Amino acid sequence: MVRPKPSMDEVVALAKRRGFIFPSSEIYGGVNGAWDYGPVGVELKRNVRAAWWRHMVELRDDVVGVDTSILMSPDVWRASGHLEHFHDLMVDCRTCKKRFRADELSGERCPSCGNATLTQPRAFHMMFKTYIGAMEDASSVAYLRPETAQGIFVDFKSIYQTGRKKPPFGVAQIGKAFRNEITPGNFIFRSREFEQMELEFFVPVQPESEGMRWFDYWVEQRHNWFLGLGIQPSRLRRHVYSGADLAHYSRATTDLEYDFPFGWGELEGIAHRASFDLQRHVDASGKDLSFFDEESKEKFLPAVIEPSLGVDRACLVFLLDAYEKEADRTVLHLHPRLAPYKTAVFPLVRNKPDIVEMAVRIERSLRPSLRTVFDDSGNVGKRYYRQDEIGTPLCVTVDYESLDRQDVTVRERDSKEQKRISVDRLASYLKHAIEPDDTAVLDSVAR
Numbered sequence: 001m002v003r004p005k006p007s008m009d010e011v012v013a014l015a016k017r018r019g020f021i022f023p024s025s026e027i028y029g030g031v032n033g034a035w036d037y038g039p040v041g042v043e044l045k046r047n048v049r050a051a052w053w054r055h056m057v058e059l060r061d062d063v064v065g066v067d068t069s070i071l072m073s074p075d076v077w078r079a080s081g082h083l084e085h086f087h088d089l090m091v092d093c094r095t096c097k098k099r100f101r102a103d104e105l106s107g108e109r110c111p112s113c114g115n116a117t118l119t120q121p122r123a124f125h126m127m128f129k130t131y132i133g134a135m136e137d138a139s140s141v142a143y144l145r146p147e148t149a150q151g152i153f154v155d156f157k158s159i160y161q162t163g164r165k166k167p168p169f170g171v172a173q174i175g176k177a178f179r180n181e182i183t184p185g186n187f188i189f190r191s192r193e194f195e196q197m198e199l200e201f202f203v204p205v206q207p208e209s210e211g212m213r214w215f216d217y218w219v220e221q222r223h224n225w226f227l228g229l230g231i232q233p234s235r236l237r238r239h240v241y242s243g244a245d246l247a248h249y250s251r252a253t254t255d256l257e258y259d260f261p262f263g264w265g266e267l268e269g270i271a272h273r274a275s276f277d278l279q280r281h282v283d284a285s286g287k288d289l290s291f292f293d294e295e296s297k298e299k300f301l302p303a304v305i306e307p308s309l310g311v312d313r314a315c316l317v318f319l320l321d322a323y324e325k326e327a328d329r330t331v332l333h334l335h336p337r338l339a340p341y342k343t344a345v346f347p348l349v350r351n352k353p354d355i356v357e358m359a360v361r362i363e364r365s366l367r368p369s370l371r372t373v374f375d376d377s378g379n380v381g382k383r384y385y386r387q388d389e390i391g392t393p394l395c396v397t398v399d400y401e402s403l404d405r406q407d408v409t410v411r412e413r414d415s416k417e418q419k420r421i422s423v424d425r426l427a428s429y430l431k432h433a434i435e436p437d438d439t440a441v442l443d444s445v446a447r
């Protein structure tokens, strides 16, 4: 059964109330398009990154990782085409002063105030400009990167030589990106500072069918990654680009779209970019970035397949998809791998030192192997309520009987079912219930 779609407001309110995500600089009125992750949000975000890295790097033998810098030579952006083309068309309303992206408008009238007082579209450059060093002049201009991919392209040679890989192989990176979006909004869907997880998967240009085979493979892999982390299948679909919608260099592009509260929107893009990016850097830098195959003695510039996903957009989707308002509680059905805490440990009451001491001891013993949290505030009902709202899959309660019987109550988030588990079996029981076995994933990434 598909869960009813929550409104964005419900999820924004929960995110703020429970410490997932707050507006940046809120005490000064906030800054548009920037967000802060709170104590549980940071755990969710780390888990999303880790799940991606595990799937895309650790469980594969054909992908290596890198972490390249945010500040790069401006020549990179000249070569990549960003300096020339990375702009959106912007339209202002002369009456209400609202600003829109031209491609979001459907008529001559302002969607906000209804007047026919829109300006002509003007190009608005989306890269953030800054200066390197003490002098603020034209020679010191630099840009905050608008995507992580270029760091991989410009380092391509060093990476394949030191990573000891040959195509087909991939390079993965997770890091911040910055875009001066005209209309940031829909919570963390579109912000000005965000994070990307990108894979550049390099394949031989010949035969061409191999490139398309890898493209199809990655669309499938990426789609399944979301399903494996619990996304409801009917909320995810593919948008296949064709004709004029396809970038001129792209052989194929497919977006994974999610059914957001505001409608279907891009979650992740997967593009077959041919040799476009490497070729641009070869032309601009004069450096040979082609791959030399020692065996065949052949030299070639590989094509690249790029799955590109926003960390924040993925966090939003996991939150929206997991959210459910039941009659007596709100629950986040987060996949255990993504849940901020795997287990919460409670003493039933706070005024019985034996019970508290036993709960403290159990929580400490679990902590080295599981992300746990100790909670003794309010009554047990309130604690369950709080843990359900942040998606903790299992709660452990130490009660009066625990002292004699050396067992505890383990309560499952989704079913609310409770079981007595003996203390000596507890760690292995929880680990088994929570930690996914990656053997199946290992099989599924096989080529």
Ligand code: ATP
Pocket: 147, 179, 181, 188, 189, 190, 191, 192, 194, 195, 196, 266, 267, 268, 269, 308, 309, 310, 311, 312, 313, 314
């Ligand atoms: P759009 O056309 O909606 O501006 P795009 O097609 O330019 O987006 P890409 O450059 O393909 O986006 O970015 C790859 C991924 O990075 C997106 O699928 C999305 O998950 C994420 N992303 C891009 N821009 C933003 C943003 N401003 N805020 C949050 N995530 C973003």
